[in-house]
Amino acid sequence: MANAATRRQPLPIAGNTSARERWGVALRAFAGIVGGYGLATLAGIALAVWLPASRAEKALAGCFIGLLVWPGFVMLCFATRRVGRVLPVGVLLAVALAGVAWLGGWRP
Secondary structure (H helix, E strand, O other), X not given: OOOOOOOOOOOOOOOOOOHHHHHHHXXXXXXXXXXXXXXXXXXXXXXXXXXXXXXXXXXXXXXHHHHHHHHHHHHHHHHOOOXXXXXXXXXXXXXXXXXXXXXXXXXX
C-alpha cells in the first residue's frame, strides 16, 4: 500500500521540459561561469595581496585558490532552488573579497 511518502515522481523524459526550466538552467550556468570566474579572480587577488611570499608564489597560490572557488560557486548556483537567491550571495562575496584585497594594497 503506497502512501504519499513512498510515491515517486516520474523521471523527466529528454526533450519534455518547459521553456522556463531551460531558461533556469541557462541562467544558472551563466551565473556560475561568469560569476564564478569573477569570484575566483578576486579570491586569487585577495590571497596574493596578503601572502608574504615572492611574486611567483603569490601568483601560483592565487591561481590554485581560484581553481577551488570557481567550481564551488558553480555548484552553489545549481544547488539552490532559484537563481535569484544565489546572486546576492555572489555579489556580497565579491564585495568582501574586493574589500580584503583593497585593504591589502590592491588598486584596480
